[in-house]
Amino acid sequence: QLAGKRAIVTGSNSGIGLGIAWELARAGAEVVLNSYTDDADDHALAEKIAQETGARVRYIHADMSKVDQCRGLIEQAEGCDILVNNAGIQHVAKLEDFPADTWDAIIAINMSSAFHTSAAALPGMYAKGWGRIVNIASAHGLTASPYKSAYVTAKHGVVGLTKTTALEAAGKGVTCNAICPGYVLTPIVEKQIPDQMKTHGMDRETVIKEVMLARQPSGEFATVEQVGGTAVFLCSDAAAQITGTTISVDGGWTAL
Ligand code: NAD
Numbered sequence: 001q002l003a004g005k006r007a008i009v010t011g012s013n014s015g016i017g018l019g020i021a022w023e024l025a026r027a028g029a030e031v032v033l034n035s036y037t038d039d040a041d042d043h044a045l046a047e048k049i050a051q052e053t054g055a056r057v058r059y060i061h062a063d064m065s066k067v068d069q070c071r072g073l074i075e076q077a078e079g080c081d082i083l084v085n086n087a088g089i090q091h092v093a094k095l096e097d098f099p100a101d102t103w104d105a106i107i108a109i110n111m112s113s114a115f116h117t118s119a120a121a122l123p124g125m126y127a128k129g130w131g132r133i134v135n136i137a138s139a140h141g142l143t144a145s146p147y148k149s150a151y152v153t154a155k156h157g158v159v160g161l162t163k164t165t166a167l168e169a170a171g172k173g174v175t176c177n178a179i180c181p182g183y184v185l186t187p188i189v190e191k192q193i194p195d196q197m198k199t200h201g202m203d204r205e206t207v208i209k210e211v212m213l214a215r216q217p218s219g220e221f222a223t224v225e226q227v228g229g230t231a232v233f234l235c236s237d238a239a240a241q242i243t244g245t246t247i248s249v250d251g252g253w254t255a256l
Pocket of ligand 1: 015188
């Protein structure tokens with residue numbers, strides 16, 4: 001389905017990005033994995049996906065908080081047909097206690113990196129007359145929760161960037177859309193549980209049931225495979241006229 005297409009997935013040595021990388025490789029795309037580390041484990045992950053899917057898979061380290069490294073990732077990959085902007089971090093704190101440097105890091109990694117990688121990838125996509133940009137926003141790109149000021153701000157920004165990119169790319173064979181997952185049980189969510197326990201004064205099970213999944217009417221976490229499958233769909237011919245929009249994978253959260 002995606003044979004001959006080269007996909008770059010930022011922040012893909014874990015969680016949703018890794019799930020998307022697996023699904024793109026299963027669909028026949030060549031895949032570039034990324035994170036800021038350069039460990040043997042990172043390269044082993046690329047090898048494992050390559051072996052199991054038969055796709056060409058490489059790992060390129062680049063820190064998505066740094067402008068030059070965002071742009072450098074696209075250059076080093078030597079071509080990008082599919083760009084998935086997925087790298088992201090989270091911090092949970094009251095607005096008045098929110099550390100300024102953490103705010104800056106979340107805005108840089110969760111939002112600005114998508115601008116820098118897209119700016120670097122678009123000229124090549126335009127030249128080929130084909131391209132797909134998939135931005136991983138969040139239910140928090142459409143709605144807010146307390147104690148997540150930087151994250152909610154960055155994800156709303158990603159949705160705005162998605163619409164603008166789509167308009168500029170329209171008619172050039174290039175689409176740009178955002179996937180808005182609800183809660184997916186990945187390390188970023190796992191790490192929030194102790195903070196939420198502290199903030200709300202609840203135990204782990206109560207936080208999961210009454211804070212996290214309370215907003216998700218299905219009562220279930222979404223899976224990385226489901227988000228990956230949605231990304232593959234957005235790269236398919238069936239989605240060629242889907243652009244500038246958001247697709248929620250949130251068990252009904254944003255329908256509430
Ligand atoms: P995760 O922590 O498992 O993955 C985050 C990825 O980003 C990791 O691969 C990490 O190495 C990478 N990363 C972090 N800082 C980076 C940097 N400076 N440079 C390059 N890579 C960096 O979390 P996840 O849940 O898989 O999150 C992936 C994306 O999905 C994020 O953008 C997140 O906001 C979004 N999201 C997650 C959920 C959820 O419930 N898990 C819901 C909605 C949206």
